[in-house]
Amino acid sequence: MSGLHVVSKTRKAGQRWYVYAWRGGPCIYQQDGARPVITPDILGAQQRALQDSFGGQSEDDIDAIIAGYEASPDFTTKKDSTKRDYRRWLTRISERFGNTPLSAFEDRRMRGDIIEWRDLWQDQPRTADKASVMMATLLGWAVENGKIEINVAAGIKQLHHVNKADQVWEDRHWQAVRAEKDFPAHIMDALELAQLTGLRLGDLIRLDWKCVGEKAIIVEKTGKRGGRAVIPIYDDLRKWLDGRKDERSGTVLKNSRKTAWTESGLETVWQRRKPEGFDRVIHDLRGTFVTKLAIKGLTDEEIAKIIGWTAKRIAEIRARYVDEARVIISLAERLSA
Template sequence: MTLVRVKGFKIFKDRHGKTRCYHRATGHKIDIEKSPIGSAEFFAECETIRAIADAQKAKAPKAGTLGALFQTYFQTEHFQNLAEATRRDYRKCADFLEPIKGTPIHVIDTPLIAGVHDKAAKKIGWRRANMVRTLLSEVFRYNIPKGLISANFAKDVIPKRRPRDRAYANRPWTIEERDTVLGNAKPHVRVALALMMNTGLDPSDALRLRNDQVDGGTIWGVRGKTGEEVAIPVSPTLKAALDRMPKHEAETVLSNSRGEAWTYNGFSTVWHRFKIKLEEEGLIAPGLTLKGLRHTVATTLREAGLDERRIADLLGQKTPSMARHYSRSANLAEKNRETMAALEKENERRAKIVKPSPKSVKPDQNEDQT
């Protein structure tokens, strides 16, 4: 038998006597049965694997560059423990910075990062530009202890301010808007909105809330964004809304019309269509968002005279602490019970002042399949 040798590949017999071949650098295997050693197909497969390996090598960031810092940061435990949405946003920011990833570390300084920040604001807007700045700050911060960069050159870059003519992204809802939306919403949508309105939960956290997280008149949850535990008492208004919810078999508190757990994209699509319809009918003003309900709770409580610390406790805005025990959450739940009572009282007061128009309330309908 002719001995065949190909640079970069190992050809050998395994313990069963079967001939095998793989690329040393990447570990990519060649199917000997489909491409017998020495055949044209075999050599073509070797060239393909070699070309892919060369392309990957050329694409990999060089040591001592901004791209290498990104690569190191994305492998840290800190990045891996971030919420999925945050990781996705950071990856998008890194893609935006792709053209300058070859920048040598020794030329990076605060003026350079400030210039990048300014250019980002012009290309992708002030909000995304600030996220680019935040990512760079995190990348530098976690690479300093590794000795890969000397300082956090993004720390002193001033964040961009919201333009004066820019509308409030997640403005609070008015009492009229709240009553109109609930009055026109179909059952499965109405209860989801009621849950967000009466807890301040992020939409994604509300949709993921499981039945076993509601116990003893309290919602025991964890904020998906920060990992912070929350203990939210179920107010009388929320309990009444949950009691009216159509029966279903999903493990989540909320479900769609098929009795299945909502997906975030699924609910967002249904909400968007519903909202646009109300806008076209002139029943609500533009600008309502699901996250605006979280702002509504915070604003209502602030206007009711509660301090920022109590509001932050209810919304889970403390510094994350995974070592917190259930007893501490129980104490927090008791304090939040007073906070929720204040929210309930303030909403009732506002409802007495503003009476919803009868034409904005429609009778229940059977919900379409979503």
Template sequence: MKKKLTTKFIETRKPDPAKRVDYRDTVVPGLVLRVNKSGTKTFSFHKRINSKMKRLTIGQFGPFSLNDARERARQIHYEVETGRFEQNTGIEIEAKPTLGDVIPDYIEKHAKVHNRDWKRKKALLEKFSTLHGMRIDQIKRADVVKACDTIHKSAPVSANRALAHLKHLMGWCVERGMIEANPIAGMKPRAKEQPRERVLSDDELGVLWAVCDAEGYPFGDCMKLLILSGQRRAEVAEMMWSELDLEKRLWTLPSQRAKNGRQHTVPITDAMLDVLSRVPRFLGSDFVFTTTGKSPISGFGRVKKRLEKALPEGTDPWIIHDLRRTMSTNMAQLGVPQPVTEALLNHKTGVVSGVAAIYNVYSYADEKRKALEQWNERIKKITAPAHDQQVERRNHA
């Protein structure tokens, strides 16, 4: 759209999350302000050169003021009109896209196809906002280091994740011929991460179970299945009735829903069946845990806060993923072999690989069922009323 650009107008432009928007300056013909979906604002010059419309990147708003951009646009226009453009300007006629241009393309063509958590990937790539206005072929290692240092100040772990995603994006650009080489290949993460070791105690599990009882459907019941099965949060939250064979007591997680892209089978124990048997079914919906019938539940942050309020003051911080480590640790104490635990958790190191995996979908089927039953029996003892626990202790005295 045509618009007399002003500094105030540019500063107050909000991005449209659905599309990028171009504003054509009415003061200097050919000058265009592009507001990308990511929020970056870039000046460029549009003009027909040798019978073809060209877009020439000038620079990002901020480093380039409106006056700078207009002056540069006038210079390019003069050089084009006088035939001096290709010899003197130093700007390529076929301008390369900026990082801000590439990110939406990468998300649409790659991340949405291959990554279930593509929204998280998009959010992390958008943290490189200082680089969004730079041409993809002009981004240097030093530019990325500086951007990572900025992100690291407020979110050290996010800086590592963002760097990993940017490395992959740059590799994708190499494959598609946008750049010749990945400028950040081999670049090490800025922050050193400590592996999580949090394991919930029996008392903490007992409190959480009681709160889940009070919470009920859908979040309370979903959390119970997370504790009992040890599966990933998204995999349980997005569980579908069509994946469950209640007669054979088997939950088959399809490859497209599993984090590692492999079909996974989880035995359904008596305790898990007890939870599922009380879950209401929405007419015409395949989702087990839903409030609308049209989509699975989300927003675990709210229910987690309610769970944390029930725990004693001073309890160490925990995340839902720690429930998997808690089950794994307890299984080791129960004498379950590590390969069986790994297979039950659907870790890549714990499943049969290669050609054998195709013919061994039910790998460790009996062992997984026995191990899960042992763990669920332990949960039953942990969550039993205090009177029942006292009777059991007297019986073993």
């Protein structure tokens, strides 16, 4: 469990198991026969051993690493939303491993303890993966700063598996949304602008009318890499923008209270109002934008510059959704001739 070191020895009378508070620490339990089940009593004995050895104030345990990491530029320079998420997981790590000596993390078998902790959320694979990734991040910082020699959490296999291929919204998706009774106009605005600009959700909700020029929408410090997006204002996008001439102040998108959206707010409302069984997410509208540009004749390189993806990724979407559709239409026309 939390840094415990369990070993067995074969004796004439059979197998005997020894549980140590940590690798190199005192033996706190032994049992003959089957491998011992870790109980609250054993964990309590481990905590007492830790307190006896380090007085509960060790500068050489995981809590000390957490404190150092939170004070470092690796943490302090992140966005507030990222720091909130990280703190949530650092607290969980502290609750489970906080008093565990760093020496325990020099033993590769500690990887099994981390996986066991991660599996507390195995029925929520995304959450479980965040647990192991955050531990790997923390231990990676410790390695980088010379606190430990190895990162035993690096490369732990992810539980959540997704289709990495980019998805796009097809006609059937739009038809399903528009068929929803009393679907809110402010949500539809967000969906339409997303497919017309290809902006990430965070950039989309923060888009201000000041960024909308005569020929292009220019967004500074976009998304994860803090780059610059320049989106040409083509006919469909211009028509959408012109339909909102009387609203040109503040953010382009507004919620039902006529104030700016938050990412979680838009996601929450969309999850509540989306059609039942809907198999696309808002992020997929970026791929939809790519297909729109491809159909209009832009090259993969030109599209890549606009949306910030690689030309290879654009080519994959083109092959799947644009070229394939054209082949099918051509075949239908030839077979109908």
